[in-house]
Amino acid sequence: MNLYERIPNNVNLSEDKKLQRALEKWLPNYLDWWNEMGPDGFQQKDVYLRTAISVEPDGWANFDFVKMPDYRWGIFLKPAEPDAKIGFGDNYGQPVYQEVPGEFRNALRRIIVTQGDTEPASVEQQRELGKTCPSLYDLRNLFQVNVEEGRHLWAMVYLLQRYFGRDGRDEADALLERRSGNPDKPRILEAFNQPCDDWLNFFCFTMFTDRDGKYQLSALAESGFEPLARTCQFMLTEEAHHMFVGDTGINRTVKRTAQLMNQGDVRELGGIPLDIIQRYINFWFSYSLDLFGGEISSNSADFFAAGLKGRYKEQEQYDDHLAADQIFDMKVVEDNQMKDSEVPLRNALNEVLRGEYVKDCEKGLARWNKSLADEGRSERLFLPNNRFHRHVGEYAGHYFDVEGNLISKEEFERRSAEWLPSVEDREYVRSLMHPVTEPGKIANWIAPPATGIKGKPFEFEYVRL
Ligand SMILES: [Fe+2]
Ligand SMILES: [Fe+2]
Numbered sequence: 001m002n003l004y005e006r007i008p009n010n011v012n013l014s015e016d017k018k019l020q021r022a023l024e025k026w027l028p029n030y031l032d033w034w035n036e037m038g039p040d041g042f043q044q045k046d047v048y049l050r051t052a053i054s055v056e057p058d059g060w061a062n063f064d065f066v067k068m069p070d071y072r073w074g075i076f077l078k079p080a081e082p083d084a085k086i087g088f089g090d091n092y093g094q095p096v097y098q099e100v101p102g103e104f105r106n107a108l109r110r111i112i113v114t115q116g117d118t119e120p121a122s123v124e125q126q127r128e129l130g131k132t133c134p135s136l137y138d139l140r141n142l143f144q145v146n147v148e149e150g151r152h153l154w155a156m157v158y159l160l161q162r163y164f165g166r167d168g169r170d171e172a173d174a175l176l177e178r179r180s181g182n183p184d185k186p187r188i189l190e191a192f193n194q195p196c197d198d199w200l201n202f203f204c205f206t207m208f209t210d211r212d213g214k215y216q217l218s219a220l221a222e223s224g225f226e227p228l229a230r231t232c233q234f235m236l237t238e239e240a241h242h243m244f245v246g247d248t249g250i251n252r253t254v255k256r257t258a259q260l261m262n263q264g265d266v267r268e269l270g271g272i273p274l275d276i277i278q279r280y281i282n283f284w285f286s287y288s289l290d291l292f293g294g295e296i297s298s299n300s301a302d303f304f305a306a307g308l309k310g311r312y313k314e315q316e317q318y319d320d321h322l323a324a325d326q327i328f329d330m331k332v333v334e335d336n337q338m339k340d341s342e343v344p345l346r347n348a349l350n351e352v353l354r355g356e357y358v359k360d361c362e363k364g365l366a367r368w369n370k371s372l373a374d375e376g377r378s379e380r381l382f383l384p385n386n387r388f389h390r391h392v393g394e395y396a397g398h399y400f401d402v403e404g405n406l407i408s409k410e411e412f413e414r415r416s417a418e419w420l421p422s423v424e425d426r427e428y429v430r431s432l433m434h435p436v437t438e439p440g441k442i443a444n445w446i447a448p449p450a451t452g453i454k455g456k457p458f459e460f461e462y463v464r465l
Contacts, residue, residue: 004020091224208361274381
């Protein structure tokens with residue numbers, strides 16, 4: 001079969017000679033990267049995976065057994081709307097950009113590279129997790145997330161190669177050269193350099209960090225650069241499952257912990273104590289908040305003005321798509337005190353998007369707390385304040401407790417083991433991570449899922465080992 005027929009796509013790849021030449025060079029490097037940095041130890045196993053082979057409702061979720069290196073990574077854009085217009089900013093109502101507008105070229109490339117860099121990074125972070133899977137169902141979900149993050153890399157590489165010429169091709173190569181957590185060539189964003197070496201980390205990552213992805217993609221899905229908008233719109237269909245994996249993974253862990261609390265000492269019974277789960281939430285939530293960028297940002301204003309990056313559900317949620325003269329109230333630190341500050345709305349759009357994200361995360365917390373209540377427990381999990389443990393933006397360089405009160409560095413350091421996973425916490429969680437690979441069996445620290453995948457029961461052999 002011809003290479004371009006093997007790559008499912010709706011971008012007319014078999015006719016596009018320039019794109020073919022770019023992909024021909026990149027594809028072998030991608031496969032090398034996948035074999036070197038993709039899931040370790042399972043590359044030759046048959047996995048029950050969904051593959052997108054077209055953008056039609058019956059085409060984007062085809063389930064079958066596939067070996068991961070044979071996964072058909074494809075290039076898909078949501079079909080175009082006729083006569084699409086830029087939906088916000090200074091060029092509101094003008095026709096969408098079909099090619100990269102010269103004056104926004106650098107900004108757009110930076111947006112695409114930054115998004116693209118997160119996709120292979122997460123595969124690298126999750127590389128070793130298969131070896132300690134709590135069940136075959138979970139193992140399959142991990143691999144589904146991994147192959148789709150690989151496809152998301154393709155999606156961004158397509159944009160770079162198709163629309164950015166030579167420097168786009170160089171950026172596409174560089175996406176395969178950086179490595180998560182490598183001090184010499186790290187991934188661009190810090191959350192993507194954090195180790196993700198146990199399953200509680202994985203669930204927190206897919207709950208909180210993939211969810212950042214959802215909001216970034218949603219804002220880019222509004223973009224006036226139409227190929228980017230349509231690419232992100234399709235990626236969002238896949239992203240939903242990643243967040244489902246995280247949300248339900250934490251929920252099942254919480255449920256099991258609650259059951260063990262009802263029986264006695266959670267540690268003695270081999271579960272994950274609730275306070276450790278809370279510290280993992282604090283860690284991943286705060287790192288994921290950083291991904292939205294500074295609270296006050298001239299980039300966010302420029303991207304919005306240019307029509308490149310909109311707000312979450314820009315068309316559905318807002319009437320005023322110019323956002324020109326409005327003011328956003330936020331708290332800033334001045335002279336070591338909290339002060340109210342008024343910021344032009346366009347400069348506060350990172351914070352606006354972050355606010356949407358936080359609302360979404362809170363729904364997860366409500367579900368987990370319902371599981372605690374259902375098991376008869378009165379304890380509750382919570383999200384720390386947005387200012388807690390931040391490394392980017394207005395609150396970076398200052399210290400806050402989980403309620404958002406400004407505290408001294410000394411107090412933060414003294415109490416940090418209360419709020420963030422300690423080395424002992426991580427070692428304890430790791431000590432529970434033993435592989436369970438018999439169909440229908442599950443590790444002791446987590447509850448089984450309510451249902452299986454694609455109508456199959458939990459007992460189904462999702463990965464043939
Ligand atoms: Fe992704
Ligand atoms: Fe994802």
